[in-house]
Amino acid sequence: MKKFAQLFLSLDETNKTNEKIKVIKEYLLSVSDADKINMLALFTGRKPKRPINATQLKQWALELSEIPEWLFKESYDVVGDLAETLSLLLPEPQHQQDRSLSSWVEEIKSLRKLSDEGKKEWLLDSLDQMERQEKFVFLKLLTSSFRVGVSQSLVVKAISQISGLETPTLTHRIMGNWEPETFSYQDLTAEEDGTTDISRPYPFFLAYPIQETSEIKKSAEELQIALGNATEWQAEFKWDGIRAQLIKRADEIFIWSRGEELATDKFPELHPFMLNLPNGTVLDGEILAFKENQPLPFNILQTRIGRKTISKKMLVDNPVAFIAYDVMEFENLDLRSKSQEDRRKVLEQIQSSSTHQEIFRISEIITANDWEKLAIAREQAREMMAEGLMLKRKTATYQVGRKRGDWWKWKIDPLSVDAVMIYAQKGHGRRADLYTDYTFAVWDGDKLVPFAKAYSGLTDKEIAKVDNFIKRNTLERFGPVRTVKPELVFEIGFEGINRSSRHKSGIALRFPRILRWRIDKKKEEADTLESLILLLQE
Amino acid sequence: MSKKPLLEFNQNGIYCAAGDFYIDPWRPVNDAVISHGHSDHAKWGHKKYLAHTLSREILYYRLGEINLETMDYGESRVKNGVKITFYPAGHIPGSAQIRVEYKGEIWVFSGDYKTEDDGLCAPFEPVKCHSFISECTFGMPVYKWAPQKEIFDGINSWWSQNQEEGKTSVLAGYSLGKAQRILQNLDMNLGKVYTHGVIQNSNEALIRNGINLYETTRITPETTKEELKGNMVICPPSAVGTPWMRKMLPYSFGYCSGWMAIRGAKKRRAADRGFVLSDHADWDGLISSIKATECDTVYLTHGSTASFSRYLQGIGYDARESKTLYGNEEEADLEKEGSNL
Numbered sequence A: 001m002k003k004f005a006q007l008f009l010s011l012d013e014t015n016k017t018n019e020k021i022k023v024i025k026e027y028l029l030s031v032s033d034a035d036k037i038n039m040l041a042l043f044t045g046r047k048p049k050r051p052i053n054a055t056q057l058k059q060w061a062l063e064l065s066e067i068p069e070w071l072f073k074e075s076y077d078v079v080g081d082l083a084e085t086l087s088l089l090l091p092e093p094q095h096q097q098d099r100s101l102s103s104w105v106e107e108i109k110s111l112r113k114l115s116d117e118g119k120k121e122w123l124l125d126s127l128d129q130m131e132r133q134e135k136f137v138f139l140k141l142l143t144s145s146f147r148v149g150v151s152q153s154l155v156v157k158a159i160s161q162i163s164g165l166e167t168p169t170l171t172h173r174i175m176g177n178w179e180p181e182t183f184s185y186q187d188l189t190a191e192e193d194g195t196t197d198i199s200r201p202y203p204f205f206l207a208y209p210i211q212e213t214s215e216i217k218k219s220a221e222e223l224q225i226a227l228g229n230a231t232e233w234q235a236e237f238k239w240d241g242i243r244a245q246l247i248k249r250a251d252e253i254f255i256w257s258r259g260e261e262l263a264t265d266k267f268p269e270l271h272p273f274m275l276n277l278p279n280g281t282v283l284d285g286e287i288l289a290f291k292e293n294q295p296l297p298f299n300i301l302q303t304r305i306g307r308k309t310i311s312k313k314m315l316v317d318n319p320v321a322f323i324a325y326d327v328m329e330f331e332n333l334d335l336r337s338k339s340q341e342d343r344r345k346v347l348e349q350i351q352s353s354s355t356h357q358e359i360f361r362i363s364e365i366i367t368a369n370d371w372e373k374l375a376i377a378r379e380q381a382r383e384m385m386a387e388g389l390m391l392k393r394k395t396a397t398y399q400v401g402r403k404r405g406d407w408w409k410w411k412i413d414p415l416s417v418d419a420v421m422i423y424a425q426k427g428h429g430r431r432a433d434l435y436t437d438y439t440f441a442v443w444d445g446d447k448l449v450p451f452a453k454a455y456s457g458l459t460d461k462e463i464a465k466v467d468n469f470i471k472r473n474t475l476e477r478f479g480p481v482r483t484v485k486p487e488l489v490f491e492i493g494f495e496g497i498n499r500s501s502r503h504k505s506g507i508a509l510r511f512p513r514i515l516r517w518r519i520d521k522k523k524e525e526a527d528t529l530e531s532l533i534l535l536l537q538e
Numbered sequence B: 001m002s003k004k005p006l007l008e009f010n011q012n013g014i015y016c017a018a019g020d021f022y023i024d025p026w027r028p029v030n031d032a033v034i035s036h037g038h039s040d041h042a043k044w045g046h047k048k049y050l051a052h053t054l055s056r057e058i059l060y061y062r063l064g065e066i067n068l069e070t071m072d073y074g075e076s077r078v079k080n081g082v083k084i085t086f087y088p089a090g091h092i093p094g095s096a097q098i099r100v101e102y103k104g105e106i107w108v109f110s111g112d113y114k115t116e117d118d119g120l121c122a123p124f125e126p127v128k129c130h131s132f133i134s135e136c137t138f139g140m141p142v143y144k145w146a147p148q149k150e151i152f153d154g155i156n157s158w159w160s161q162n163q164e165e166g167k168t169s170v171l172a173g174y175s176l177g178k179a180q181r182i183l184q185n186l187d188m189n190l191g192k193v194y195t196h197g198v199i200q201n202s203n204e205a206l207i208r209n210g211i212n213l214y215e216t217t218r219i220t221p222e223t224t225k226e227e228l229k230g231n232m233v234i235c236p237p238s239a240v241g242t243p244w245m246r247k248m249l250p251y252s253f254g255y256c257s258g259w260m261a262i263r264g265a266k267k268r269r270a271a272d273r274g275f276v277l278s279d280h281a282d283w284d285g286l287i288s289s290i291k292a293t294e295c296d297t298v299y300l301t302h303g304s305t306a307s308f309s310r311y312l313q314g315i316g317y318d319a320r321e322s323k324t325l326y327g328n329e330e331e332a333d334l335e336k337e338g339s340n341l
């Protein structure tokens, strides 16, 4: 595990994407295949279940450190991370070992069978064989917070360069439910895809925003020049719900959210129609709160996210429906290389033969021969409870990730980004004891760069929740400002955007405001600085 | 009735009533004894200064024409029957612990100190006393320094790696003390060392004071990008992120500070590399130094005074927090460096 610890350190020591890829490649080339797949599992959030709870872990490790508990707490406040705090406080090791990452992970997984006494002995014994950095990584594996400052796409790039496989292929293969025990590095990099994971989703195809501001709207002529004839495009409303992928294979059903989370149990009303789908069907679409043939506002759907169990009352009050956009797989065949038009025909056929059309809906096509008509349709989107239009080139294949060219989102309120809160400050007046002023960041490579400050546009209830989160997740205090663990995602609206040399991000927003809290999004799903820079009118 | 302590903390600084002088006062006073040349300890505006011989040129450079008397380690001065003696603090060149003795009672003010011998300044010596005024900038158990050789091996291999990649190495460290400690431990076979003007000024002041330093080249508007390539640049933290750094492109930027011990702090500095290098004592250094003084009472200044005094109380010391204006050496100097750019 020493090499893995070194990898972690080397990744910490560089901010540059290319160097990170280089470091990952060097690691992969220097370890066994078993270690490779274990590393990939850890870097894509597939951590072994926590074998020892945090309280026990802290208590046992503390016995070694010979400092009083209050001082441990204060140290933790300074450091902000349990594994790091303990690794700094524990004494130098008296023994040594050079065991591989996979052998440690395997051992961690077998721990659950041990008694508390046995676990404690194992823990203290293990810690006594590790230098500080290895201890840190080891404790990270044992606590819940194994986060790496490296996006999945970098690991995929590194593996692609080593194996010669294309990144979209790899991105697809590492999705779904797998563990190092069931999916080897050979499986991952084999010429032919030999997966047995029936739950495995496809990577989502994401649209690029059409760049305009509230002052400068794109005219029909401009769109004509940029995108060609309107008839070459399939236009639909852009629905405001949770993007989801529905899978029916081998008589089993799976619902995946865009954040690669399995959400099958959260939407029981979708199960009957999914079970009726032919085996080997994968649909892309949006889950919306939907009642009496009408979509409901997003915040109604939000009440269902984040709950472990969905009560009967909730199912009655806040029912959902699925609006299908696309089909990626039918009759066990991957349809992604077919054209948008062809896939649409298949989708219509699937939907029309369903007996649950109130819940299994299809995203209607807006027929328009020119851009003027589409612009009018877009203006009506809000009444439809939609966010704007989606434009999909009729010849487009279903691609991987956010790609420019074939899918565009043309929002009514186009100036908005999903951003991560990183700093917080207390408010004034009535809210003087609550954290209500936030600083937001977007991704620049693997870094979060601050780009806007906004005061709350949240409800009192939300503010109380965010305030509580901030107080429990403060990493550091600078005067009145707290650095907060980057985790919460908010949608930030704004009026305009300019270049600014005074800001680290290189841009300044006009009138930024919080549109809503995106509980459904993980920090990795926030927008990029690049996407903001694209909005500059130059 | 309790008697008046030999040293007390008042609104101007640390005051010795019996001798009628101040130690490291932050407001203008008549008679000031100065522990070292950092700007949070050596302020402008006192009528008389007493400092260590090796602080002389730096004080003149930073404070201008002052009425300064100097003495060496082990030497003493007597003011109204109060005996003042300097002992090495190991913090920066010229840094002194100030021992104050009156009618058999002994107090020591540590100033800033570190316990590791850095090869640049006279190494720290614990001094026996009844009351010890100690800094505790890094008075938390998470701060434990590795031997400086390990850190400098890391810095030198980083430099040579940058060279291979055709990059300039830019290392940020506090301009007085840290910068020279870095300089004296660089592998001079690797290339030339360039300095930011503020650091070059400090170097020159120390050289005038008879301290031997490796040769460095001041960066001026005429310095070209080509000259710098592959070489080392030492700059103060305040220069980081300013247009001044453009000339070093492409560069790798390293930051030398004790705060780099924490991952989060490293991330916020946005440094390519953080080197854990401090001129202050770490947790173990603080505790061993306090024990070595055999003191009964400890007064704590700088940093984690609350936690550290509580810890010391727990192991049997009469430990108290003291309110001072020390500890912002970096921030205090930012403004000064800004105006000297």
Ligand SMILES: [Zn+2]
Residues within 6 Å of the ligand: B036, B038, B091, B112, B329
């Ligand atoms: Zn100092």
Ligand SMILES: [Zn+2]
Residues within 6 Å of the ligand: B038, B040, B041, B111, B112, B302, B326, B327, B328, B329
């Ligand atoms: Zn100081």
